[in-house]
Amino acid sequence: MGYKVAVVGATGAVGREMLTTLAERDFPATEVVALASEKSAGTEVSYGEDKTLKVQNLATYDFTGTDIALFSAGGTISEKFAPKAASAGCVVIDNSSHFRMDPDVPLVVPEVNAGALSRYGKRNIIANPNCSTAQLVVALKPLHDAAKIKRVVVSTYQSVSGAGKEGMDELFTQTRAIYVNDPVENEKFTKQIAFNVIPHIDKFMDDGATKEEWKMTGETKKILDPAIELVAMCVRVPVFIGHAEAVFVETEKSLSVEEARAAMQDFPGLVVVDHRADEGYVTPHECAGEDAVYVSRVRKDPTVKNGLIFWCVSDNLRKGAALNAVQIAETLVKEHLEKAA
Known part of the structure; x- marks a missing residue:
């Protein structure tokens, strides 16, 4: 059977990627509706290679008869319209x-905890994790299954697309301004992002961590295992698309580098490219437009017992957002909605 699907925030970077992903993966949709704010109503967005959709006003849209809605318009909009x-x-x-930390809302990465979808009916809402969390838990899951992870230390290198179209525009505008010797203005970011890195994503918490860092800790525990201890340092870097992470893992059981590589390579959605030579690793540039999470530079951490280190990259607009949401919808249709039909 086919489903009526709405994409909320269809004119944004992630919303457009959601439409592209639905079409690319041939999602069983009989109708796709593009929704955005009143000021965007009437404009057109692409759906697939040769189709366009006219954007409708979210504020006046009646969701009755719509089976699935993919929301990517920010927390304020979700708070008001998702219920x-x-x-x-x-x-x-x-x-x-x-909704991510709501105990009645499943927080899902399908390769990692698809079983949590069985609880979707409590609120009829499913949460997509933070982009940096999504790729991390895909890489951690096979290691946790093999040797039980105790502790994770992660440093992120997050692209400006994680801040939306405005972030991408600011990097472009600032870079151009520097080259032509124009004034550099900061609007989206707190400091200059062109030719710089900013150790600050989202607001600061009372303990000195940022909310982005707090999200990674709380979301990893909810998705993977509440016993895992995790600390993060999240950094915005002057890259348009693709998040990278340096990950330090401590496990209960000993796991050799070869065993770790094999476990990750066999895991769905995860690709190991790890050659100890020039160009033998994946960077954000290579992963842009790709669905997989890529792992490179797997090695032992000699400073702790049962320690491993690896490098992890992924397209944050795809696996970190749009693709994961569509994969949730695909799993929902296959495992739950069809059964109810």
Whole structure:
């Protein structure tokens, strides 16, 4: 059977990627509706190679009869409209942080914890994790299954697309300004992002961590295992697309580098490219436009017992957001909605 699908925030970077991904993966949709704010209503967005959709006003849209809604318009919009959609019988897959830590809302990366989807009916809402968390838990899951992870230390190198179209525009504008000797203005970011790195993503918490770092800790525990201890340092870097992470893992059982590589290579959605030579690793540039999470530079951490280090990259607009949301919808259709039909 086919499903009526709505994409909320269809004019944004992730919303457009959601539409592209739905079409690329031939999602069983009989109708796809593009929704955005009133000011965007009437504009057109692409769907697939040769189709366009006219954007409708989210504020006046009736979700009755819509089966699935993919939300990517920010937490304020999700807080207001996701419960309305859910109460109309539509299953919401939300990309904002608003519902992620709600105990009645499953937080899902399908390769890692698809079983959590069985609880979607409590609120009719499913949460998509933070982009940096999504790729991390895909890389951690096979190691956790093989040797039980105790502790993770992760440093992220996050592209400006994680801050949306405005972030990408600011990097472009600042870079051009520097080359032509124009003034550099900061609007989206707190400091200059062109030719710089900023150790600050989202607001600061009372303990000195940023909310982005807090998200990685809380979300990893909810998705993977509450016993895992995790600390993060999240950094914005002058890259347009693709998040990278340096990951330090301590496990309960000993795991050789060869065993770790094999476990990760066999895991769905994870690709190991690890050659100890020039160009023998993957960078954000190579992963842009790709669905997989890539792992490179796997080696032992000699400073702790049972320690491993690896490098992890992924397209944050795809696996970190749009692709993961569509994969949730695919799993929902296959394992739950069809059974209910």
